[in-house]
Amino acid sequence: MRALFISVMIPMLMLSGCSTVKPWDRDLLAQKKMQLVPAPLDNALDEHIFFSKEAASGGQGLGGGGCGCN
Amino acid sequence: MPIGSRYTLFLTALLYVAVSQTALAVDKARDFVLPTDSGKIELSQLKGKVVYLDFWASWCPPCRKSFPWLNEMQQRYGQEGFAVVAVNMDKSHDLASAFLRKFPADFTVAYDPSGNVAEKYQVQGMPSSFFIDRNGRIRESHMGFREEDTSQLEDTLQSLLMQ
């Protein structure tokens, strides 16, 4: 139940709060180091190790952020 | 429907279409003054020319791709009264300069780091471009830059030059 509550609250909080980021203000977000997974290979290698040594797995998702161009 | 009501409906529709057309027709390009590398530029001074107003930034990959095409258009149609005004949105002039050293511009580059002019033009995405005709009216706006759209853009350019 707590998980359900968190699953609803966090997305709502994320979506609320007027995110007034203008398209030309995405200079920082456009940088590679500002991606959710800036080094995909490092990430894959790490997840591989942790998965094989632990009971838990997964979690990460798809893209978003970035320069928002085109 | 009685004849009278249909007539009214038709007139209303006609009026709506007429107004919407004129609304487009009176969509004047908002004037601005921005610094350039050689002084400054005032948009109203370019009246009589067809202007391609482009908002770009060094961190925007499609903007990088647009520069060679913009150079080509400026060179090809400059004499016929075509002017590219590329407004840079970088927060730091140095970033724009570094970019221009790698991708030189043979057209006017203006600087709007505070975003005031972009705000005036309600820029929704990077890059954004506006075709402004010889009478200073915005005729077309585009969001983004794609290689596959360049021939269509050039067609618009040519038709505006002929007006």
Added chain:
Amino acid sequence: MQLDERSSLRSALAAASCGLLGISPALASADTPDNFQVDSALLYYAEKDRVKVAEFSGIFTQTLGEDETISLSPTIDSITGASPTGATSTDKTQTFGTNDTTPANTLPVKHFIDHRFAASVSWQRPIDRLTKTVLGAEGSAEHDYTSLGINASIARDFDNRLTTLGAGASADFDTVLPASGIVPQGLAPLGVSTNTVTAFSTPAEPVFKQVNNGVVAHTVTSASGTIIGGGSTSSGGLDSIYIPHQSRGKEVIDGHIGLTRVINRRTLMQFNYGLGISTGYLTDPYKIISMIDGTSGETVGYITEQRPQNRLRQTLYWETVVHLPEDVIHLSYRYFWDDWGIRSHTVDVHYDFELGHGFYIEPQARYYTQTAADFYHHSLIDGASLPDYASADYRLAQMTSYTYGVKLAMPLGQDGELSARASYMKQTGISHPADAIGVQTTQDLYPGLRAMIFQIGISFKL
């Protein structure tokens, strides 16, 4: 005894978790590679006294068109060393098979050598201006395990690309082929004798018997003594030899939905929910459990483990990226829970110290903790009724893990990077549980794990 550790090492790919979708760098990047992007790394993983892995992995991405890319990612592993069998140490020597001896007060391990080959392919393309999709497939193979899987995902931008909604699913089909050729019966006892504790090295041993008149017959018996295979050879040569070649299948389906949101000019956040279902043979065919005398705590025998035939897993994942005046911080938290009774928390932080001109140093820290699976037992009492499921695999026990690392990177040419990483990982668990009996109280029932990880990486565009 090859499966143990690596059953999960390769399962990482087999599970086709969301992390794999990160293999396509273009999905999140601001810069679609102009032509051909190469990302490669060499990794060396070494546990103290245990498993060692040398690995090469790469991601090769080719731009096909506007926002369209195809990626190929091969991985080659060489795995050696020893991994715990699940049996606990005791105050006497333990002998497994004919010459596999574990000294007193030492964790029983099994040595192995294996190689793994894996490859995944990922095709990303836009559907319309705001929507992109990824289709992928992967496969891996090693001596006793093969895996094939497919995955698909979709992401759409909203609100002038300030919000992204994503969803994905994957399906994997794995086959376990134990090296002995036998898939052992679960919770079945291994052979025992007294004084020193002796067990068969694998739950079933091929047994060669002279039958009569020079005809040699051989039988393969399961742990419970039933003959499960066999054949015969005439004295002149070999004919119709039966070689057991048992295998079991496993299916893993995963799905996730996620929300990414630009919070402000410097902050990006993502929140995901994931659901996974695994069915089939989820047991480790090599792992055993020590049977303990209820009074003395002495090891009197061993049985094979048995896990349920299905598992339902869920995750909630939250990540935030913040651009500080010069540096960037990545912080993530994951909550995991499943129907095996395991709950875990993971907190991960990366701090990118920008040194200028493309140089950076990035310390990393990770904290992980999990509760034990319902059917985890460090050992079982001999004579007590057996549970339906039981495993002594240390990865299903209550455990905490700390990982500390640092990455150094320098630019290479126009768009490339050269990097080196080093990390230290330490796992600890309950070494002296409250229910330890007699001799067990003198033993470390969860020795834990310590590992060093070294990696060098290179990336460039052609």
